[in-house]
Amino acid sequence: MAEIDQAAVEQVATAARAARVASRRLALLSRADKDAALVALADGLDAATDQVVAANAEDLGRGRGSGMPQGLLDRLALDPQRLAGVAQALRDVAALPDPVGEVVRGSTLANGLQIRQVRVPIGVVGMVYEARPNVTVDAAGLGLKSGNAVILRGGSAAESTNRALVDVMRAGLESQGLPADAITLLEGGRDAVRALLTARGLVDLIIPRGGAGLIQTVVTESTVPVIETGVGIVHVYVDAAADLDKALAITVNSKTHRPSVCNAAESLLVHEAVAADFLPKVLAELSGAGVVLHTDAESGGAADAAGVAHQGVTEEDYATEYLALEMSVRVVPDLDAALEHIRTYGSGHTEAIVTEDRAAARRFTSEVDAAAVMVNASTRFTDGGEFGFGAEIGISTQKLHARGPMALPELTTTKWIVEGDGQVRA
């Protein structure tokens, strides 16, 4: 790998040290102080609507000029109504319980020592994400509530918007007597990102949020600990003992409710015993909803018989996160084959079985190795909001520290506090 530009390394080190100093203040704040600051930030954003929307117009203009696709422009756009929603999300975070100080477990030892494991902030957290301004505010808010200083690196296509948002939020912090360096926007080119990813010891954690390419880059280049989020090659398996009405609703919802997100299903596996009954209905409904179907031989035959358009599935399809109205379809001889398929192609995000058979459900939930395993429910439920966490910073698909929807507690670590009256080891 090429050397990182030394000026970028210095820039990140300076920002990270300032963030560290700020994080020490944040770690000691009461919940009341943090909640008041979150509300002040939200009010500040509301008051700065014109300024933020104008900055966003600059980004949108540049985006249109450079031929940015409509979908990305839509994610980039921040009109007054959307900004109000983003500000409101900060107030919602204020209403959530404070994870810091929670006693996770504790006991009094035989020698009288009182030990307790207490949640504390992680310290300095780097977020690397795409041109989605709402993530800038969400990450700042969740960071503040969990007592962490954040260094934010959004996609460069949103740089004017992000600068406006961060300026407003830093001013909001200062108005509350808090250090502005609790929220830092990392500007500069690719070398600034690489410097962030290699600032081991200065930055405690990097959370990438975005497509597979961004996440792969961060995971590969980072020497700072990373929590991987998001890639979802998600399956719905319709078992021999499935209620086919539930199976139809769950498959269609999992695929079409919001196809661009990580918990949308990408692949349908159908037990051969119900294939003849189920496939004509589900393929017709998926196709009717605009889903491009990639079928194996048997499901292709059913599609033909039902007069549904389809194309042949490839090995690559099975391994693809479409994030779009496309789906691979395969008929499997039994539950074992479904489990083997998921082991081979799944990304460990969310897997669902539709069945009324307790034994099949039990095997599926025990044997599938994923962050979330659903029985008779849409895969779209793997979500911090749906799980009742109130907010999420991403969905972890790794096994260490956090797995599944990451909310405020996942932005903390713990510390053991041991209180004695002179105990020594014999």
Next chain:
Amino acid sequence: MAEIDQAAVEQVATAARAARVASRRLALLSRADKDAALVALADGLDAATDQVVAANAEDLGRGRGSGMPQGLLDRLALDPQRLAGVAQALRDVAALPDPVGEVVRGSTLANGLQIRQVRVPIGVVGMVYEARPNVTVDAAGLGLKSGNAVILRGGSAAESTNRALVDVMRAGLESQGLPADAITLLEGGRDAVRALLTARGLVDLIIPRGGAGLIQTVVTESTVPVIETGVGIVHVYVDAAADLDKALAITVNSKTHRPSVCNAAESLLVHEAVAADFLPKVLAELSGAGVVLHTDAESGGAADAAGVAHQGVTEEDYATEYLALEMSVRVVPDLDAALEHIRTYGSGHTEAIVTEDRAAARRFTSEVDAAAVMVNASTRFTDGGEFGFGAEIGISTQKLHARGPMALPELTTTKWIVEGDGQVRA
């Protein structure tokens, strides 16, 4: 970095895939099956005492021949009595609760979905450690109990002993109808280790256990997630409001009880208000116990006045984990200076304050950023056994996943299981 020998990469990939298959069996075992296997392994080790001790004699002979220091020879030695202790430790692990299947939290959502977060094994765990045969058995036992397959890489000086131990344990697994590949010894040269550290996707976690050099190598070279263990630059701070009898006992115990381990104190900070009273006593007692004292100007003066041998402290001393009967000593003007010293030189392992002042204790426990913070207790208590966990695989000094003593729950991850009756998202 030089390319890794391709044969080593293949060797590790083959071992890791076999371990993965074994791990899938382990993940589904009942506690009863795992406990029976642990007892069988312990019985097997007892029955193979002659064979293991003979293998250990080979290692010891080679070690003596190559001039291995006595301390390392002692850690390498496994006589019948020590082997019985190692085997007994497996039975002790069998007696511990099974972390797998524990429901960490759960709820029923408004839409009727029942969600629960359940502990599951991590999968394939690599252990990299020094020439300490007891770690081979400990790691295998903790891995088995937590449902993980382990790939063990001990120091090459112990290779005959490790081979004998692993052969016996693999035979023990097979006698219980379990896959031998749940416990694998990684042989081969440096390239085998490097291949293990870079087997991302095949190995889920690497735990290094040993000195700072070994841990630094693993952290730097690994692309597999690592949990750092152990480096302890541990301080005892004697506050202005300390009970000086407690302070004396705690300082001496923290330093001299077992100086070679990570939770032993390396540095003594004394508030200037009690320096004149405390230093003569503590320096005399430490010196009498054989501790080499590295003193700053003020504590050096006290040592001179008390007729205690000492030498000048350097910046490097403050940053050194002696792991020996040596200690740096500094007089500080106040609690803030002590906190600043610990921020500068501490390794985030264990820090202790001795004080009767509630406010000082509260500030110290809140502001010190370490895995364990002690009030009026010896630093030697940061230990899985002392905390009542029954066993430990190491003491994590990092903030992600595990911090402090790592026992069976820290060798697991979680999975969300979501059960519905057809729910879809509106």
